[in-house]
Amino acid sequence: xxxTGHTTDADAPVLTLHDAAVAVGGRxxxxxxxxxVRPGEFVAVLGPNGVGKSTMIKVLLGALPVxxxxxxxxxxxxxxxxxxxxxxxxxxxxxxxxxxxxxxVVRLGLDGDRWGVPLPFSRRFSAARRAADERVRxxxxxxxxxxxxxxxxxxxxxxxxxxxxxAQALVRKPRLLLLDEPLDSLDLPNQAGIAALIxxxxxxxxxxxxxxxxxxxxxxxxxxxxxYIVSGGAASGPAAEVITTETLTRLYGTPVEVLRAAxxxxxxxxxxxxxxxxxxxHDDRHGDRHEVLR
Amino acid sequence: MNPGFTWNIITDVQWxxxxxxxxxxxxxxxxxxxxxxxxxxxxxxxxxxxxxxxxAVTGFPGAAAAVYLGLSATLGYFGFCIxxxxxxxxxSRGSGTGVGERAHSSALIAVVQAFALALGAVFLSLxxxxxxxxxxxxxxxxxxxxxxxxxxxxxxxxVVLLIMxxxxxxxxxxxxxxxxxxxxxxxxxxxxILFLVLLGATVAEVSKFTGSLLVFALLVMPAATAQVxxxxxxxxxxxxxxxxxxxxxxxxxxxxxxxxxxxFTITSLAFGCxxxxxxxxxxxxxxxxxxx
Amino acid sequence: MFHDSYMLTALVAGTGIALAxxxxxxxxxxxxxxxxxxxxxHVAFTGALAALAFGIDLRVGLFAGCVLIAVLFGAMGPRGxxxxxxxxNVFAWILGLGVFFMTLYTTxxxxxxxxxxxxxxxxxxxxxxxxxxxxxxAALGIGLGVSLVLLLIARPLLxxxxxxxxxxxxxxxxxxxxYVxxxxxxVTAGEASQAVGSMLLLGLFAAPAGTALLIxxxxxxxxxxxxxxxxxxxxxxxxxxxxxxxxPTSFWIMAVxxxxxxxxxxxxxxxxxxxxxxxxxxxEQRAAAAAA
Numbered sequence: 001x002x003x004t005g006h007t008t009d010a011d012a013p014v015l016t017l018h019d020a021a022v023a024v025g026g027r028x029x030x031x032x033x034x035x036x037v038r039p040g041e042f043v044a045v046l047g048p049n050g051v052g053k054s055t056m057i058k059v060l061l062g063a064l065p066v067x068x069x070x071x072x073x074x075x076x077x078x079x080x081x082x083x084x085x086x087x088x089x090x091x092x093x094x095x096x097x098x099x100x101x102x103x104x105v106v107r108l109g110l111d112g113d114r115w116g117v118p119l120p121f122s123r124r125f126s127a128a129r130r131a132a133d134e135r136v137r138x139x140x141x142x143x144x145x146x147x148x149x150x151x152x153x154x155x156x157x158x159x160x161x162x163x164x165x166x167a168q169a170l171v172r173k174p175r176l177l178l179l180d181e182p183l184d185s186l187d188l189p190n191q192a193g194i195a196a197l198i199x200x201x202x203x204x205x206x207x208x209x210x211x212x213x214x215x216x217x218x219x220x221x222x223x224x225x226x227x228y229i230v231s232g233g234a235a236s237g238p239a240a241e242v243i244t245t246e247t248l249t250r251l252y253g254t255p256v257e258v259l260r261a262a263x264x265x266x267x268x269x270x271x272x273x274x275x276x277x278x279x280x281x282h283d284d285r286h287g288d289r290h291e292v293l294r
Numbered sequence: 295m296n297p298g299f300t301w302n303i304i305t306d307v308q309w310x311x312x313x314x315x316x317x318x319x320x321x322x323x324x325x326x327x328x329x330x331x332x333x334x335x336x337x338x339x340x341x342x343x344x345x346x347x348x349x350a351v352t353g354f355p356g357a358a359a360a361v362y363l364g365l366s367a368t369l370g371y372f373g374f375c376i377x378x379x380x381x382x383x384x385x386s387r388g389s390g391t392g393v394g395e396r397a398h399s400s401a402l403i404a405v406v407q408a409f410a411l412a413l414g415a416v417f418l419s420l421x422x423x424x425x426x427x428x429x430x431x432x433x434x435x436x437x438x439x440x441x442x443x444x445x446x447x448x449x450x451x452x453v454v455l456l457i458m459x460x461x462x463x464x465x466x467x468x469x470x471x472x473x474x475x476x477x478x479x480x481x482x483x484x485x486x487i488l489f490l491v492l493l494g495a496t497v498a499e500v501s502k503f504t505g506s507l508l509v510f511a512l513l514v515m516p517a518a519t520a521q522v523x524x525x526x527x528x529x530x531x532x533x534x535x536x537x538x539x540x541x542x543x544x545x546x547x548x549x550x551x552x553x554x555x556x557x558f559t560i561t562s563l564a565f566g567c568x569x570x571x572x573x574x575x576x577x578x579x580x581x582x583x584x585x586x
Numbered sequence: 587m588f589h590d591s592y593m594l595t596a597l598v599a600g601t602g603i604a605l606a607x608x609x610x611x612x613x614x615x616x617x618x619x620x621x622x623x624x625x626x627x628h629v630a631f632t633g634a635l636a637a638l639a640f641g642i643d644l645r646v647g648l649f650a651g652c653v654l655i656a657v658l659f660g661a662m663g664p665r666g667x668x669x670x671x672x673x674x675n676v677f678a679w680i681l682g683l684g685v686f687f688m689t690l691y692t693t694x695x696x697x698x699x700x701x702x703x704x705x706x707x708x709x710x711x712x713x714x715x716x717x718x719x720x721x722x723x724a725a726l727g728i729g730l731g732v733s734l735v736l737l738l739i740a741r742p743l744l745x746x747x748x749x750x751x752x753x754x755x756x757x758x759x760x761x762x763x764x765y766v767x768x769x770x771x772x773v774t775a776g777e778a779s780q781a782v783g784s785m786l787l788l789g790l791f792a793a794p795a796g797t798a799l800l801i802x803x804x805x806x807x808x809x810x811x812x813x814x815x816x817x818x819x820x821x822x823x824x825x826x827x828x829x830x831x832x833x834p835t836s837f838w839i840m841a842v843x844x845x846x847x848x849x850x851x852x853x854x855x856x857x858x859x860x861x862x863x864x865x866x867x868x869x870e871q872r873a874a875a876a877a878a
Contacts, residue, residue, distance in 0.1 A: 087755045168749070398800075
């Protein structure tokens with residue numbers, strides 16, 4: 001699991017998609033996606049529900065092949081450089097009765113894929129172990145979770161858990177962070193807080209962030225670029241160019257209006273919702289229930 | 295008594311029903327399947343199969359203890375089953391069906407079950423090892439059923455089924471969506487306690503016929519089959535009960551003519567139905583995918 | 587106590603088994619797979635009886651049955667973890683099969699009346715005091731082997747349990763680990779059921795692990811505590827059994843395990859209610875300060 005050598009030109013794009021398309025179960029979800037992400041950029045993936053935004057993350061992780069076009073992640077094919085990518089899947093919620101400390105969950109991001117168990121008392125003897133502990137402490141402080149990292153993660157609130165999970169994704173100093181709707185189940189103040197945190201991480205640590213979102217407003221002021229996907233095509237570019245009446249109407253093929261509220265928020269009016277697919281939107285809990293109750 | 299099975303169904307059934315204990319067995323089987331089916335359907339819906347099994351298992355030491363103390367086995371069954379149901383219900387947090395509580399509640403259920411069995415081991419050794427009774431306690435005995443047995447069964451069944459009918463809709467609501475139900479004033483936790491007690495009573499009564507280990511089969515299998523086939527409650531309950539009765543009766547007949555244990559015959563038939571239902575559903579789904 | 591060599595062999599066997607059960611049990615509870623462990627212990631019963639009925643070595647049936655069904659459970663679930671209902675159905679049927687083999691075996695043994703019954707009791711409740719030194723060595727070896735493998739996969743298994751998608755993205759072979767773990771459960775179930783019996787295996791799986799998860803929130807500390815508690819339960823249980831003769835050893839082991847678990851539950855409840863009152867009082871303080 002070591003990264004193979006590749007040219008580390010500081011400005012080389014972290015991620016390139018060229019005319020990419022994806023198909024699931026024989027059905028083409030989206031196509032014509034062009035995107036280049038440079039180090040330290042903050043990019044959002046937007047689109048109506050069910051269009052396949054999470055599927056894009058799977059493509060970038062190498063879990064799903066592209067049906068057309070090309071994808072290059074950190075100069076290689078997707079899935080080849082797992083440890084330089086931080087990943088935050090959608091809707092993970094640790095329930096209250098799980099008594100594992102937040103700091104241990106973050107630590108798993110560092111060495112969870114190594115075999116064996118950490119030897120007791122090795123802290124005293126191993127510089128590597130001390131360095132690892134220091135890195136964990138450092139990244140927890142970066143996300144602002146130091147106050148509650150030593151509590152069982154199930155006892156933390158949604159926003160607190162999300163910060164700890166972001167720390168887990170960052171602990172190995174990735175160059176690319178993939179976030180799947182991290183603001184999904186958070187209230188507004190927490191959304192603002194996490195959005196600011198992600199922006200700070202982008203700038204401070206130079207990590208490129210690709211974030212799937214269903215509402216662009218909490219992150220609008222931080223974004224460098226957006227990719228807007230609909231079932232017929234996609235458009236990418238600066239937010240001010242993509243989320244406009246003209247572009248969205250062209251994408252959707254029906255009249256869509258983008259309104260700007262007094263406080264700067266964007267509202268999209270008239271966009272048809274793609275039919276939500278039952279199969280790819282559920283965590284297993286709901287999936288099982290729906291199995292029974294279909 | 296190893297009756298020959300001619301392929302003339304009518305004479306075979308008449309021959310079988312000329313034996314009074316078999317008639318009682320069929321009557322008891324009907325009531326048992328009905329009771330276990332209804333309660334089991336909710337148990338499967340609420341994902342409380344493990345709790346049901348454990349409560350059933352605790353009946354065994356209860357019966358053994360009661361017999362050792364000179365009391366009736368029924369008392370032992372009821373005492374231990376309802377007792378363990380209460381322990382499990384009161385000590386588990388929340389509504390009992392939440393996803394996350396499962397880790398801790400399953401540990402609790404396991405400890406209750408194992409400890410109860412350990413107690414059973416003590417009574418076994420105190421009593422000097424009486425395997426026949428043990429076998430009956432664990433695996434059941436559909437023969438030798440008296441009229442009193444059938445009467446108690448009918449009474450207990452009526453009581454439990456009436457309470458279930460009264461609670462049915464609220465229990466369904468609380469089972470599917472405890473949070474929303476609680477917001478609407480449905481007391482999910484209290485319902486959980488009540489349901490587990492009813493489950494305990496059901497298990498205790500049915501165990502007298504099927505034994506502590508195999509009562510579980512009648513609780514789970516027809517209900518699981520029904521829930522594979524449909525999600526609609528009324529239809530599901532109907533399928534569960536019909537399947538349960540069919541499987542019990544056919545299992546009794548098979549045991550009678552084939553000289554097998556009823557525990558084996560009934561579970562095999564029930565499992566067969568489950569597998570068929572599962573296969574049918576998978577086949578239907580792959581056809582639907584191909585058509586799309 | 588150590589004057590009797592049988593106690594020493596029991597201790598040796600018990601320690602190996604306790605270590606494996608404690609370690610495997612920790613992940614069983616964490617992954618909410620306790621029911622799988624329970625089901626496998628009953629499978630052990632059927633496997634052993636099948637072997638006895640066919641006249642082959644008991645242990646072949648035990649291990650073959652446990653490992654096969656463990657892997658089957660993995661294959662039947664979406665992410666290598668079968669649904670509770672599926673487990674329930676399969677193992678209810680296997681219990682039925684067990685009844686079949688039991689009648690087969692006891693009728694074949696009817697010449698030497700009672701020995702068939704004794705064997706069944708042994709299968710159910712174990713006979714740790716009756717094992718030979720060869721068997722004890724095997725138990726220790728297998729127990730240590732399972733423990734070693736588990737320790738080797740502990741960290742990735744923990745990662746896969748808590749953060750499945752992230753672990754998979756990181757290259758952890760989540761499905762494979764799930765299967766390996768199931769095989770470990772099967773092997774442990776097969777070995778331990780000889781000592782404490784298939785019925786009480788569940789207690790050794792659940793109680794030390796449940797206790798550990800309640801008293802600590804550090805995963806690797808919890809793993810160690812679970813293993814340590816398992817060994818403690820077995821030693822203490824054996825010691826207690828030696829002081830009270832003619833009581834089954836498995837009862838004492840289970841009693842100690844259940845008692846420690848009960849204490850842990852009590853402590854965690856007290857702690858939880860104390861946290862609640864603290865939270866309430868800080869809320870009230872804040873409200874008072876805001877009002878002031």
